[in-house]
Amino acid sequence: MIRLKFSIELNYSVSQPDADFIFSIHAAQTAHQSVVSEMLVINQPLLQSLYTDPTTHTRFLRIKANTGPLRVHYAATVDLHHYSEQPEKLGELPVAELPGYVLPFLYPSRYCQSDRLVRLAIKEFGHLWRGYSRVQAIRDWVLNRVTFQPNSSNSNTTAVDTLVEEVGVCRDFAHLMIALCRAVNIPARFATGIDYGASPILGPTDFHAYVEVYLDGRWYIFDASGVAIPMGFLRFGTGRDAADAAFATIFGDVQGSAPVIQIEAVPNQQGLLVVPQHVPYALSTDGP
């Protein structure tokens, strides 16, 4: 069991009264990700509303801020005790056997226009064994084609753009991988959080976007951009794509500065310091 301790600080300058914010910066509480302790401090005395989506477990914090500086500080200690499985045991489920709540993750979404990629996806992946290894093949295909380059995309960049321009950041890798999975009828969703283990490519710990794919009755983690260690992903939000799971959605005239994020592995309940590492298993933090 891995225990991670982290904090996030977000700073904004609010120019307009009653600017609305929706944050997804709370660690999700799932069958295999437990929040040991958490703390939220906001510098303005505000009514806070916290909503937990029953199917994704994403927690949405809503506030209406006053004019002036807004500082949101969240810190938590979280236990990750992954569900793991042999990849070769994980087959895809036929559409007719998927749980109903999984269906939306088969459909195209704002940034993942899977409907436009059906021909391409069938040609490239249609003949493969229907299971974990096919998803892995999709992920490898994306990784081989797309070059990771900071600041190469913007909030309007979609999976189709990334397919064409072959450059992006973690969010773009995730969108393209999701679109290709859905194009061959594999439910896939977008996840955000932070990851333990700064990479030479990603630089210091930052928000990270990755992919969860539904196989054999459970959502499994994939790192589309190949820059991080999946075992170290601490999930905040998950949804159809970045539109659903942004760490902050802001309604109003607001200036923001870069988030300040810190994370460390700490000794777990048994007093052991377990550090995320690459493993040959399929990993999930969701229940069945």
Place this chain on the structure above:
Amino acid sequence: MIRLKFSIELNYSVSQPDADFIFSIHAAQTAHQSVVSEMLVINQPLLQSLYTDPTTHTRFLRIKANTGPLRVHYAATVDLHHYSEQPEKLGELPVAELPGYVLPFLYPSRYCQSDRLVRLAIKEFGHLWRGYSRVQAIRDWVLNRVTFQPNSSNSNTTAVDTLVEEVGVCRDFAHLMIALCRAVNIPARFATGIDYGASPILGPTDFHAYVEVYLDGRWYIFDASGVAIPMGFLRFGTGRDAADAAFATIFGDVQGSAPVIQIEAVPNQQGLLVVPQHVPYALSTDGP
């Protein structure tokens, strides 16, 4: 109370074993739309799976068809006893006061890229009173700009395309209206069904797409394309946009022919024949 009796017949030729279908052709059962009786007949002996989405009430019928002809016949009698309200009483709710399950309908989706229309929407509608009349202004703006023209769009056409090209069918009007609502933080969703009352523009009864907007705690009906009578809308599915609520989503090599649809108003429980008509109230078929 309006009682409508209708039937739908869908015919396909399935060229591939195990083609998956997801249909949304069941009448939704809501606080104000009750299914008096219904019948589903499929010409192939198949396992059928019916899933009802708990928040939208959309019913998803999934089947895995065999090679050969597939005929799906659905017929129902449905009572519409609309919730109605004075438009001037219906204000918008601040983001922070929306029920959590409504939040996804604030975000951009496959066909409704509201994120790209924020500047335009604020300029056109930002100064208006925040309530039903603002939504009506958005609907009128769309109606004034876009020309209804059969076969002028395709399954790839988005709200942005419709804004630029100013032509479309009911689905396109709905997408553009939804995108503009979300761009000014009003939750809006796409609804499909059939409508009583064939119009000279729409021709014989067909599937119809319209809009539901969340105001003052309830989803209200708007006919973005202005060609039909909202009181006669019988809802099947509702979702973020046409990707969620297609009457049929098909996975596999399948040819289809045009649906055959019939609808009539019949005497209600009190023996009265009530026919849908234009009314000056806001109408809803959803509960609070």
Place this chain on the structure above:
Amino acid sequence: MIRLKFSIELNYSVSQPDADFIFSIHAAQTAHQSVVSEMLVINQPLLQSLYTDPTTHTRFLRIKANTGPLRVHYAATVDLHHYSEQPEKLGELPVAELPGYVLPFLYPSRYCQSDRLVRLAIKEFGHLWRGYSRVQAIRDWVLNRVTFQPNSSNSNTTAVDTLVEEVGVCRDFAHLMIALCRAVNIPARFATGIDYGASPILGPTDFHAYVEVYLDGRWYIFDASGVAIPMGFLRFGTGRDAADAAFATIFGDVQGSAPVIQIEAVPNQQGLLVVPQHVPYALSTDGP
């Protein structure tokens, strides 16, 4: 030398006075394509203006039509005496050595967004020998990826759309091939005309779109869609893409019906009947 005799009949119904038309249906007169005889008959008594572009040799016929039926009949006999070269002798010219009038064909255009494909094109073709065989590799790549399917695209479809959706007609194959050539700095242009030799895929003779690429000082013919015999291409217009070289550009309220086209090979000046065939040489109908 091949002698081809053909006729084109275009029929329109003009609903508006003074509708403007620009036609490119005259056979181009080039160093290696000579018009032996030609005839133009228009059913309305109109002023006709014929402009020949000095660099592309495209002839633009402009007329202002009256309300009512408009019939344009053009017939010609044309000699094709191709310039041919061994492919392995044809290298690319460095940008600095291209004739100035060729430069526009390096830049992106309406349907050929080469600027977006630079990364992809360099990865796929950047390492190849710079000459005819590289262009052939681009053409084969397009042909392997894209499926020919009538009515699968529309007048808004671009090279990027075709790359993503992998389906199209001859025009779409040409646009994608052109965009990829330009993305690695090879001048490429769009050509239209008709082709001798109906194929099982294309059906009866119709307008055809193909590609000309500038190599070693001359424009060479490539058939991006691989459905026709390049030696049988009789060129009308050439330009950056379909926007420049449409057989008809119409300004006004006009209905058209399908063109009627006939073509046959006839005995040439020496009395020999030479029929277009596939050859292992590079072919050009342009001068140096």
Place this chain on the structure above:
Amino acid sequence: MIRLKFSIELNYSVSQPDADFIFSIHAAQTAHQSVVSEMLVINQPLLQSLYTDPTTHTRFLRIKANTGPLRVHYAATVDLHHYSEQPEKLGELPVAELPGYVLPFLYPSRYCQSDRLVRLAIKEFGHLWRGYSRVQAIRDWVLNRVTFQPNSSNSNTTAVDTLVEEVGVCRDFAHLMIALCRAVNIPARFATGIDYGASPILGPTDFHAYVEVYLDGRWYIFDASGVAIPMGFLRFGTGRDAADAAFATIFGDVQGSAPVIQIEAVPNQQGLLVVPQHVPYALSTDGP
């Protein structure tokens, strides 16, 4: 007569042997813009090729640079003796009466998808008198809708994007205005150069993009973004859109820094210092 003296310095770091550059930084020599003196200094000993397009007068400087720093310095003194006309005398020419070389400026191009805007343009501008004032109405429409905001667009941004997102820089204003003109059959082209008279919005003198529209036999200047003084525009390149007339098109691995530009009005041949100002006439620097 206005005499302007200016200099441009471009600095690059070339990482790859034989990187090709195409520059359009020479002042165009037209009927009403004369180059009194000019000087080009390049820090590498290179073969330079200068091509002047016969219809647009744009001069294209091509060089093949060596690895290492590249410094291109161009300075010139230029006389502007504008052709001016009363706006109300300038009518549009029918398509059939346009000179042939003007036709390409009627067609859609990479960044100006006029074909998609026909319906919108006809609705907004179709009923207006066909001449200068209609073009002015198009320019005002664009200016009213689009907000000038530095860094709000990128090299992929098109007229359609600007129409939708309503934000951009001078290049984007120009593209949208051009697309709308072409959509109602008015030939329009993109021009680049520098402008005398730094504005509070534009900051220090920089490259500027503006529009030239063909009316009554001549190309007239319009400032789509409304931030500068048209009389002070010193033209370098003109073409269908930014793809044709970029001040630098680079083929290869090259890093650049911001251009350094200086401009001043100096006494003219008669010893008079004439400074550009807003005037109520239509202005042109082109001959008939």
